Amino acid sequence: MTLQTANDGILIATIAMLLMAIFIIIFVAYYQQKQAQHQIMVKELQERHRQELMAAMFRGQEAERRRLAQDLHDDIGTMLSVAKMTLNQLERHLERYSPERAQAQKTRQLLDDTLKNVRRISRDLVPTTLERFGLLAALEELVGNANNDLINVQLEWPEKFDMTAPALDVMLYRIVQELVNNAIRHAGATHITIRFFIHEKELRLAVLDDGRGFDIDEVIQSKQRGLGLRNIESRLSVVNGHVTFDVAPGRGSRIIVQIPLENPKLVALLT
Numbered sequence: 001m002t003l004q005t006a007n008d009g010i011l012i013a014t015i016a017m018l019l020m021a022i023f024i025i026i027f028v029a030y031y032q033q034k035q036a037q038h039q040i041m042v043k044e045l046q047e048r049h050r051q052e053l054m055a056a057m058f059r060g061q062e063a064e065r066r067r068l069a070q071d072l073h074d075d076i077g078t079m080l081s082v083a084k085m086t087l088n089q090l091e092r093h094l095e096r097y098s099p100e101r102a103q104a105q106k107t108r109q110l111l112d113d114t115l116k117n118v119r120r121i122s123r124d125l126v127p128t129t130l131e132r133f134g135l136l137a138a139l140e141e142l143v144g145n146a147n148n149d150l151i152n153v154q155l156e157w158p159e160k161f162d163m164t165a166p167a168l169d170v171m172l173y174r175i176v177q178e179l180v181n182n183a184i185r186h187a188g189a190t191h192i193t194i195r196f197f198i199h200e201k202e203l204r205l206a207v208l209d210d211g212r213g214f215d216i217d218e219v220i221q222s223k224q225r226g227l228g229l230r231n232i233e234s235r236l237s238v239v240n241g242h243v244t245f246d247v248a249p250g251r252g253s254r255i256i257v258q259i260p261l262e263n264p265k266l267v268a269l270l271t
């Protein structure tokens with residue numbers, strides 16, 4: 001074997017090994033890329049599944065509320081109305097200014113108050129105005145009911161603001177309902193503002209109050225934490241939205257909700 005032939009052999013072997021090494025590197029890189037793509041796909045599927053479950057849960061919750069509101073209205077409401085009628089008939093047989101008549105009047109007042117409460121609770125459970133007249137009308141009604149001598153609630157709604165997805169309306173209504181209820185129950189606020197606006201292809205909702213504020217970290221860590229704020233986060237996760245708490249003890253709260261509007265998943269998930 002000549003020196004030339006030996007060198008050729010070494011060269012060929014080196015080239016073959018190099019080619020093999022390149023092939024292995026390309027194969028490993030390709031495999032890793034496939035693996036990463038697969039993981040991204042699995043994550044996307046899991047997220048989609050979670051969102052669908054959450055959307056189904058909230059649909060179920062609305063259906064359950066509707067059933068409760070119907071039972072309350074039809075069964076309890078009707079029974080209370082019949083009881084009131086019977087009491088009215090009885091009252092006619094009682095002597096004027098007698099203690100029995102006074103007692104009957106007191107009972108009627110109690111029945112009236114209970115009937116009013118039943119109506120209020122069923123209205124809160126199923127906002128019929130929302131279904132019939134849309135989000136703006138339902139929010140105006142909510143604001144009207146919340147306003148009184150102690151609390152001033154305002155709704156700021158931009159002109160030419162047209163919300164069309166009914167399920168998104170229900171979500172927004174429930175979020176406003178919770179935030180306004182919180183401001184009334186916990187903040188001791190005298191002014192509450194509900195502001196809707198569009199900002200950078202996002203629907204934004206801000207609920208502001210001038211109450212005592214709170215520590216959000218404390219609330220999150222608290223074992224006796226309520227469901228309201230957590231529900232808002234879960235509702236928003238269905239539409240890739242999120243909520244920001246600009247809050248602190250000793251000053252009014254600003255809670256801002258952001259929902260991306262150009263989200264192709266949004267309509268599919270909500271309808």
Ligand SMILES: Nc1ncnc2c1ncn2[C@@H]1O[C@H](COP(=O)(O)OP(=O)(O)OP(=O)(O)O)[C@@H](O)[C@H]1O
Pocket residue numbers: 182183186187209211212213214219225226227228229230253
């Ligand atoms: N606007 C607010 N001002 C002051 N404190 C608030 C406000 N909103 C919420 N909080 C505080 O945050 C806590 C958590 O609110 P969250 O709505 O999650 O539960 P909750 O209202 O206590 O109960 P639930 O909503 O389940 O009836 C409240 O208990 C309250 O201490």
Ligand SMILES: [Mg+2]
Pocket residue numbers: 178181182226227228229
């Ligand atoms: Mg609450």
